[in-house]
Amino acid sequence: MAITAAMVKELREITGAGMMDCKKALNKTEGNMDEAIEFLRKNGQAKAEKKAGRVAAEGLCSVKIEGNTAAMVEVNSETDFVAKNEVFQEFVASVASQVVKSNATTVEELLEEDWNEDASKKVKDALVDKIAVIGENLKIRRFVKVTSENGCVVSYVHGGGRIASIIEADTEVVNDEVKEALLNIAMQVAALNPKYISREEISAEHIAHEKEILLAQIMNDPKESQKPEKVIKGIVEGRVNKELKEVCLVDQVYVKAEDGKQTVAKYLEEVSKKVGATVTVKKMVRFETGEGIEKKEEDFAAEVAAQLNA
Structure with a gap:
């Protein structure tokens, strides 16, 4: 049977496979579209096994919210180019929809x-x-589900899926004003990546350890080490407080603060007064695509040359 360009185009549109792969599949199956699709799937599975060892450090994060439950996923690809592919984007969104209904706890x-x-x-x-x-x-790569029992969940996705965050808040009032405020907090988490919600989450042992490190740094400095003990103690306390303000969400300067000084805690107090209910951040989760994955450095020109000479 003669394989026409229209048949190749149709198979390509159905499967998204390459033009030459579609032509080969149709030739192998004598133009039977269903068998050609099956051929590509089987062939693709073999290809998938070969590709499994490649580093996938790009990709997208996606969030799906249903009621008071939010699901956030990260799906990785090898290249940023694929992350911009509509087929890939739809698949990542489908995985998030899968997770929000799932009882799975691991990938x-x-x-x-x-x-x-x-x-x-x-x-x-x-x-x-x-x-x-x-x-x-x-x-x-990973996913998380967050369900609010006494309030709501809000999400923010930045850069088309490069970074995503979820905020769970306890509040007796859930309205547009509260959700807008929590969206602003989710943006804060995406932008400044706090490690803790508040200082209460940080153990006394950890703070003591940080003080030891800062004290050692001061004592190793020829000038600062000569200062009085009381002054050195004050320097250590000041530096610890500065670090805590950077890593604790409620202590951070609110990114939209008009005076450049208002903290997230003060912003939430302001919102709480307006809506007549205390709004408290209970949980925050932040994903950044590819974080922690060692990316393989590749010479693109050499790779193309190798393929041409294969």
């Missing part, structure tokens, strides 16, 4: 679940299909 458990969009597949099968279509190693 391994999630991969073994039935895929919400096609119960005949597992999540891992849907992932393999996308690897075949996109042509890069893809990994569902």
Whole structure:
């Protein structure tokens, strides 16, 4: 059977596979579209196994909120180019939708679940299909679910999915004003990456350890070490407080503060007075795509040359 350009185009639109791969699949299956799709899936699975060892350090984060539950996922790709691909973006959003309904607590458990969009597949099968279509190693790296019992959850996604954050707040009043305020806090978390909500989360042992380090730094400084003990103690306290203001959300200067001085704690107090209910941040989660993954440095020109000479 003669394989026409229209047939290749149709198969490409269905599967997202490369033009030459589609032509080969149609030739192998004598123009049978269903068999060609199956051929590409099987061939793609073989490709997926070969690609599994490649470093996937790019990708996207996505958030799905249903009621008082928010799900945030990070799915990695090999290149930033793929992260801008609509097929990949839709897949990441689908994974977030899967997680918000899931009882899985690990990625391994999630991969073994039935895929919400096609119960005949597992999540891992849907992932393999996308690897075949996109042509890069893809990994569902991590996810988190946050459910509010006494308030609401709000999310913020920055840079098209490069950074995402979730805020859970306790509040007896949930209205547009409260949600807008929490969105601002979620933006704060995305931008300044606090490690703690408040100082209460930091152990006394950790603070004592930080003081020891700062004291050692001062004593190793020829000029500062000569200062009176009381002055040195004050310097240590001052530096510890400065560090805590940087790593504790409520102590940070609110990014939208008009005077450049208002803290997040003061901003929340202001909002609480306006709505007539105490608004308290109970939990915060922040994902940044690729954080902690060692990226492989590659010579793109050399890679292309190697493929041409293969």
